[in-house]
Amino acid sequence: MKHALSPTLQAFCEHEELLRLAYLDREGFPRVVPVWFVMIDGAYYVGTSATSAKWRAMQRDARVGWVIDGGPRSGYKGASLRGHAEETRDASMRARVYEALGRKYCGTSDAAKFIEIFGRVDDPETVYLRLVPDNGLTWEYGSN
Helix, strand or coil, X not given: CCCCCCHHHHHHHHHCCCEEEEEECCCCCEEEEEECCEEECCEEEEEEECCCHHHHHHHHCCEEEEEEXXXXXXXXXXXXXXXXXXXXXCHHHHHHHHHHHHHHHHCCCCCHHHHHHHCCCCCCCEXXXXXXXXXXXXXXXXXX
């Protein structure tokens, strides 16, 4: 199932700072972590270290869930989705995700802080994941 967001919710999600990502840890318990993310062509992408616990967990079991939410009181918006994570291996797509993350969080992918976190565009120590929804729910309260 492809989960479509309303235009206002799509715009809201694209500009939110954090995506809360849930995965199953080594003991089978859900773990939820806030991560930087970008949306490209309606798809959700995150980056992580190739040695991170979340990437190791997703290699064991690719099932994930995520929430993007926020807004002022009486104007809450959000999307809560579940699906699976798949590694983005295509070099041109990795570059698009890298550039988009750099722009969103540091103004540019050339920023020293961004390079410290993600390395260079082709750094093999960084994994980019596409979060593919198969089910979910959304909400938009108020008139904002």
